[in-house]
Amino acid sequence: MKTPLLALLLSLPVMAQDLPSIAAMKSAADAFIGSLDDAKRGQAVFPFEAEDREKFKFTPPPPARTGLPFKEMTEAQRAAATKLLDAVLSEKGKLKATQIMTLEGVLREIEKKPDYRDPEKYYVSIFGKPGDEKGWGWKFEGHHLALNYTVVGGKEFSVTPSFFGANPGEVMEGEHKGLRVLKAEDELAHALVNVLLEGGKKNVIFSDKAPAEILTAENRKATVLDPVGVTVADMSEAQKKALLELISEYLGRHRTDLAEADMKKIETAGIEKVRFGWAGGTKPGEAWYYRIQGPTFLMESANVQNNANHVHESWRSFDGDFGRDILSEHYREHEKEGAAH
Known part of the structure; x- marks a missing residue:
């Protein structure tokens, strides 16, 4: 109800x-x-x-x-x-x-x-x-x-910073049985890791065991994590397309003008430098973790808790969380204008 x-x-x-x-x-x-x-x-x-x-x-x-x-x-x-x-x-x-x-x-x-x-x-x-x-x-x-x-x-x-989570990841009983709030992200990520594995990119899996939680947790500032997995530069067109579909699922939570502007930021920083890495199992019911990391941003997801039925997903910007980058630029511009006068 x-x-x-x-x-x-x-x-x-x-x-x-x-x-x-x-x-x-x-x-x-x-x-x-x-x-x-x-x-x-x-x-x-x-x-x-x-x-x-x-x-x-x-x-x-x-x-x-x-x-x-x-x-x-x-x-x-x-x-x-x-x-x-x-x-x-x-x-x-x-x-x-x-x-x-x-x-x-x-x-x-x-x-x-x-x-x-x-x-x-x-x-x-x-x-x-x-x-x-x-x-x-x-x-x-x-x-x-x-x-x-x-x-x-x-x-x-x-x-x-932006965070979406789901516990239960899939509701198993009751009025809302079958509800999977983050189903699209889950299925797109699994499709991506599998297409990479099928294409011989075994290094996409950087650990057989998934960490218990997203690594940036509730940190006020997100830091660059170890470079793991496969870069876009090393992906086929089909693999790259699968990655972009997953990124778009995160960005698409927002209205079109916001999503398009954020995609442009990712592309400007270098889409070929974006990496996708996976830890844990790839079969249904197995615990997993993945991250998408580019020069300016990080998307993390983990499904480990509650017998791998509890999903955490965050989207962070290394310099731009809470608008830190645009605030710094704004203040610099005003300082220049003040000096000019």
């Missing part, structure tokens, strides 16, 4: 795609802030310089999280908060996010912990003044869902 919140998320129309995402974010953030009274605004709105802006957390539970939870919002405020998700997520991405929240209800039934597992404990935080040229941002965060956005100069943006 859907909770009132999940029913609301599914029923609201996605924001018109012809409105650019940056403008849509500002509009949605202004409306959300405007829907709050002073007390709730104090829970949801923070200075852009707040330390918590760069806190990255996808594990339970609170109180480590900042923001105003859906649980404490009125229906109108929930609708306004949902428009923030509409401003950045594609229909596919919004469905995944909604289903991840649904899984909290599934875990509640499995574990019998109604206070610990709550599909309404997802938090919205706004940092800075929406539209501020110097930078502003926001996050949507809860168990297995951590979305962070930064906008600088009214045109530059960052959508990382």
Whole structure:
């Protein structure tokens, strides 16, 4: 059975795609802030310089999280908060996010912990003044869902760090039996490793044992990991196509203008330098881990916990998480302008 919140998320129309995402974010953030009274605004709105802006957390539970939870919002405020998700997520991405929240209800039934597992404990935080040229941002965060956005100069943006997770990876019983939130990513990754193995690229597997967790975990700054696996430069066209389909599945969680801009960043940094490496088993039911690493970004996924039925997936930017790169560039440009005058 859907909770009132999940029913609301599914029923609201996605924001018109012809409105650019940056403008849509500002509009949605202004409306959300405007829907709050002073007390709730104090829970949801923070200075852009707040330390918590760069806190990255996808594990339970609170109180480590900042923001105003859906649980404490009125229906109108929930609708306004949902428009923030509409401003950045594609229909596919919004469905995944909604289903991840649904899984909290599934875990509640499995574990019998109604206070610990709550599909309404997802938090919205706004940092800075929406539209501020110097930078502003926001996050949507809860168990297995951590979305962070930064906008600088009214045109530059960052959508990382980004995390989607699923526990159970596949629901085995009950009302939602058969639900696999991250099914597409799983199947595309397995198709890729198998096409590489069939093509003789045995070095795609860098370890027979998968690490228990994604290696970057909840680190505020992602660091470059060991270069493992196969580079795009060493892939056939079919193998490269399979890799790009997997990357596109991650990027495609966001609206078209955001996804296309992020793909352009990856291509500009050198698509031929991107590597794909796998650890663990490749057969159904076996624990696995993989990572896609390029000069500027890292995508990691692990399915080890709970008898390999608990998926964690993150997308990080080495210099661009929380908009660090575009903020630095923006400040440098303003320093040059100041010196010129």
